[in-house]
Amino acid sequence: MRRFWSWSIVGLGVVYFFLPLVGMLEFSLKMRRGAYSLDAYASVLADARFRATFGYSAVMAALTIVLGVLIVVPTVFWVRLKLPKLRPVIEFITLLPLVIPPIVIVFGYIRLFNTSSWLPLTGSTLGSDILLMIGYSVLSLPYMYRAVDTGLAAIDVRTLTEAAQSLGAGWATVLARVILPNVLVAVLSGAFLTFAIVIGEYVFAALLDRPAFGPYLVWAGGNKAYEPAALAVMTFALTWACMALIQLATRFSRHTRMQPK
Amino acid sequence: MPRAHLRHLPMTWVGVAPFLIFAVLFLLLPTANIITGAFVDDKGAFTLVNLVNLFKPEVLNAFALSIRLSLASAVIGCVFGFAIAVAVSLGGLPPVLRGLAMTFSGVTSNFAGVPLAFAYVATLGRVGIVTVLLREWFGINIYALGFNMISFWGLTMAYVFFQIPLMVLIITPAIDGLRREWREAAEVLGATPLQYWRMVALPVLWPSLLGTLALLFANAFGAVATAIALTGSLLSIAPILLFNQIRGDVLQDPHLGYALAFGMIVVTGLSNLLYVSMRARSERWIK
Amino acid sequence: MSFLDLSGLRKSYGANAVVKSFDLTVEKGEFVSLLGPSGCGKTTVLRMVAGFETPSAGTVRIDGQEVTGLKPNQRNIGMVFQAYALFPNLTVAQNVAFGLKIKGMPAGETRDRVADMLRLIGLPEMGSRYPFQLSGGQQQRVALARALAPQPRVLLLDEPLSALDAKIRVSLRAELREIQQKLGITTIFVTHDQEEALSISDRVVVMNAGLAEQVGTPFQVYNQPRTRFVASFVGTLNTVEAQVLDAGAGRLAIHGAAVQMAVPPGTRGKVQLALRPEAVHLGYGVDGDVVLPATITAVEFMGSVIRVRAACADRIMALDTFNRPDTPPPVVGAAVSLSFKPRDLILLEG
Secondary structure, three states: OHHHHHHHHHHHHHHHHHHHHHHHHHHHOOOOOOOOOOHHHHHHHHOHHHHHHHHHHHHHHHHHHHHHHHHHHHHHHHHHHOOHHHHHHHHHHHHHHHHOOHHHHHHHHHHHOOOOOOOOHHHOHHHHHHHHHHHHHHHHHHHHHHHHHHHHHOOOHHHHHHHHHHOOOOHHHHHHHHHHHHHHHHHHHHHHHHHHHHHOOOHHHHHOOOOOHHHHHHHHHHHOOOHHHHHHHHHHHHHHHHHHHHHHHHHHHHHHHHOOO | OHHHHHHHHHHHHHOOHHHHHHHHHHHHHHHHHHHHHOOEOOOOOEOOHHHHHOOOHHHHHHHHHHHHHHHHHHHHHHHHHHHHHHHHHHOOOOHHHHHHHHHHHHHHHHOOHHHHHHHHHHHHOOOOHHHHHHHHHHOOOOOOOOOOOOOHHHHHHHHHHHHHHHHHHHHHHHHHOOOHHHHHHHHHOOOOHHHHHHHHHHHHHHHHHHHHHHHHHHHHHHOOHHHHHHHOOOOOOHHHHHHHHHHOOOOOOHHHHHHHHHHHHHHHHHHHHHHHHHHHHHHHHOO | OOOEEEEEEEEEEOOEEEEEEEEEEEOOOOEEEEEOOOOOOHHHHHHHHHOOOOOOEEEEEEOOEEOOOOOHHHOOEEEEOOOOOOOOOOOHHHHHHHHHHHHOOOHHHHHHHHHHHHHHOOOOOOOOOOHHHOOHHHHHHHHHHHHHOOOOOEEEEEOOOOOOOHHHHHHHHHHHHHHHHHHOOEEEEEEOOHHHHHHHOOEEEEEEOOEEEEEEOHHHHHHOOOOHHHHHHOOOOEEEEEEEEEOOOOEEEEOOEEEEOOOOOOOOOEEEEEEOHHHOEEOOOOOOOEEEEEEEEEEEEOOOEEEEEEEEOOEEEEEEEEOEOOEOOOOOOOEEEEEEOHHHOEEOOO
16 A cells, blocks of 8 residues: 555656656657657757857856865865864855855845956956856855765864874875875765756856856747757756766765775 | 964964855855845945835735745645655665655756756647647647646746755655654554654654755745746746846846845745754754 | 463565574563574564564464454554654653553543653653653653553563663663563563573573574573573583593593583583583582682683683683682682582583
8 A cells, every 4th residue: 555655656756757858858859840850959069159158168167166176175174174163154154055046146246346346357258257157166065065075074084184294294285195085076976066057057147148058048948949958958968967977976985985994 | 372372273264264265255245245235225325215115016026926936836846755755765665766766856956947947848838748748639728728837837837846856855864864663663552654644753854844845945936047948037026026137127226136135035044044943953853 | 371472483584584483472471581692583573573574474362362463553562662762752741641642542541641650660750851851761761651551461672771871771671670570561572681681581582593492481591501502692601521431320521530410411422511600619619529720811800700711621711709808819820720510510402
């Protein structure tokens, strides 16, 4: 009886979640009249704006990941090692981007960093790009922080650090040669999640007026018929790929962590 | 001793300085700027006019619609997400299914925004697969029956698509926290499964459920991209109103924008406060 | 007819039989312990009595009624779990009242019964506390009160003391026994702690690999272990190898010393004999004792008892002596004589 209800609920869930996915897949194949074809995908790939915006967002995602890692890893490390008392505060700050809607944060950027301010980032293309990258780092902060924090929780930071220092390593060496390799898996899962979030992001890019993939998606949605479905399929596949890579990374980490014990 | 202390303090703080500077500059200051902006006029003098302007009918309606939309999608997401989480964790199904559900939830909860809107259109739009199949197989024309994607329920159904997986992701660990001994103790004391759920499991999960509801609410309340991709900027919900404000499309009163943003912070802040306090409560129990 | 009757119980998961064949009859009001190492099947037996596991074969009867096919909530059984089984969302009083509420007992009567139960476990003032505000020992006492409140036919205890601190464990087990005797409730107690089982049970079932190796009073199980497993699991054991000189007359030789056994071994060649540490003494003993030379290798001062290990021929013998304030314990390396009475030797079957 219990199993019957469980199967029914799961079945219902499968229908609800797969219908839109099947719908979008089917729709994306219908561009040619009367037959299924990959025409919509070909049309998307042939679009120079698609390539430009996707490339832009991919580069942005990569830069965001780098910035995120640079900010988060030393902080988590330092807090665990030297300032455990500060941990609740840091944790609270990292959760704020989930509390404050992104649109509010970007609004704050536009007001705070406008052309007449002390840091006129929105005044130039480069400045806007930097601001977008920073904004994305803020958006991904909760995910990156949690990933790295759980990763570091699994290893004994203090012992590893003291061991390295007793062998004469400096702080930079400790971070680069001891800590980072050990939290690489955690950093990787944070990175893939960041990529999944950043690649199709709309609000930041639209309001900072950057030629990113998100605004392109909205533009395509308003101006094309079948390409949006193809784009959605591609984004969905990309998200899946990111999650699969996270799973893969975690499995790999379990494998390597088993050995020392 | 005091000298050592002096030398010690700045050295330890140096390690977190980059993070703190980053957070202050790009998270706290911009937010503070919005909040203070809501309380000053053009000349920088203190005023409550901006907040009073929030009570104009069109703004009030936008907030009301946003809150209703977020609440509806959060409640539906909560109920169905909980049912799915219970089914895959306690329903006696193959354990593989649980892993699959978690991974799938991870993907779909991140598959929000613009692409979700496209998938939705491809499903329930005028030539969407479900619309067409219902018409051709069952002779049901949902559009003739008054269905509209850009309506309250239309948007709610789209939001539910990312709310359910989020619920599954957050509530599953809480369900795992239900100890087998509780069920068995209840059973051996004569309770039926239904009595166990009513008297023990649901009350234990209640803070988690309520807290997650608050989180889902905030999640939907701040979402813009799906709505914009689906409706253009037609539907008047709070984040779209703010979006238009920032773009300078509609009104040219920047301080109303501040007030709108402030209102949004208040709403999401309150619901997150509920989430945090509820989580603290459930953690107190499950020790 | 016995009150609780388990016959031919068997539980297997696929090809793996956790409980192979288990028979036990328990009289009304009796306190029986299932004792054995983890994985011996003792918990599975208990869970079959409770109804959480369905036996692959065999029957469970309570008070003449066959309950094998009944669900746990139809058996009217009380059970205390290892730990953390109190409902965290309910107060102590509400926890104790849980079973009564399910039964539909009127509120007034429930209140009285709960108060009685809280007095019984010595926590009359704790009714409005929540489980997380109690210590582990208090929680287990409340769990006991909750199990007893609906006046079950049988009380099942699944290692209820093993998650507690050593001191509380000892005091609570005495209290447990006292309450059990006061109420006269038929009880099955599962434990892996031999001291616990011996100290509070009417009878002990020693289990190994899905089978009951021996059933008997604590005194029997300890002093007349039937198998090597029982002898070694219940208490510390010295094994002594002996050469049978005359099987019929019961004459043996232990390291050259002649021993006259009361019970003849019945076999020839070499036999294994067991000896409890408290049966071995330092010194020559009295006439008729077996005396062996030995060298002390370790001395553990445990308070009232001193455990000494001594090398005797090719093996180490453990012996317990009482502490005496006027005599310092023996020193390591000393050459001593060990003596014991032939009648204390235990002949093992397997």
